[in-house]
Amino acid sequence: MSPNTAFLNHTFIDAAQASVLITDLSIQRGYGIFDFFKTVNGKPVFLDDHLERFYNSAKKMHLHVNQTPAELKDIITELMRRNNLPDSGIKMTLTGGYSTDAYTLPATPNLIITQLPLTVPQGFQTGGTSLVTYPYQRQLSEMKTLDYSMAIWLQPFIKENNADDVLYQYDGLIKETPRANLFMVTAKGEVITPKNNILSGVIRKNILNLKNSGFRLIERDFSLEELYNASEAFITSTTKNILPVLKVDGKEIGDGQAGEITRQIFNLLLEKIK
DSSP states (O other): OOTTEEEETTEEEEGGGOOOOTTBHHHHTOOEEEEEEEEETTEESSHHHHHHHHHHHHHHTTOOOSSOHHHHHHHHHHHHHHHOOSSEEEEEEEEOOBOTTSSOSOOBOOEEEEEEEOOOOOSOOTTOEEEEEEEOOOTTTTSOBSOOHHHHHTHHHHHHTTOSEEEEEETTEEOOBTTBEEEEEOTTOEEEEOOSSSOOOHHHHHHHTOTTOSSEEEEOOOBHHHHHTOSEEEEEETTTEEEEEEEETTEESTTSSOOHHHHHHHHHHHHHHO
16 A cells, blocks of 8 residues: 555545545635644654644634544554554644635534654754744634744745744744744753743643653743843754754854753653653
């Protein structure tokens, strides 16, 4: 079997043949949700956390998932068997669906699950990343929606500022990057991540739930100025795991190198993934 099988609503199908009608709200209005997780050596990573977030996003967006979490797990297992991709990324998309007037709910959502090869970074990425801030509050921030318009629109701005990605801040408070959560480490060794009006990432959640880490792991909002004065910073996501942030707005964070606390948390996270 070729690694080109997808799942659409109630059936497995060749990914090249999977489609929805142009009347779907995801096309007409950009309405829908998704979640994305990785598999490593044939094992889904933090699958229960991703499913919980997927169903939570669907509920808050007034979209119904026909399958139970257990049924969805069975579908994912079969998809993995058919595609035989031990290291992969699996994306679950629930579109806004077909509405009578391309605007009104309730509609009939479409469930699409796809799997593609995914190469995840090996080891601690000391090269890190550079961010540039932009004033923006993502709407419906607690749901993982399909709307990445601002992130895509800002790509020229990111390049002009010699950065790798954008970091949203609003009313002087740090929020998130389009595809990752942010942590900073203070001079006192506190590890802090923004609390309000952000998407709670799965890697973020598992870092905050680390047992006996030896670190003070704190959720609270903090300012751009606090970030500039942090001793370390890093971003977290399914594909990046933990990636040190070396510069923000051209200013070095700490000594401009990947920090030791960031490295230690990276190693603690790897123990949970194994």
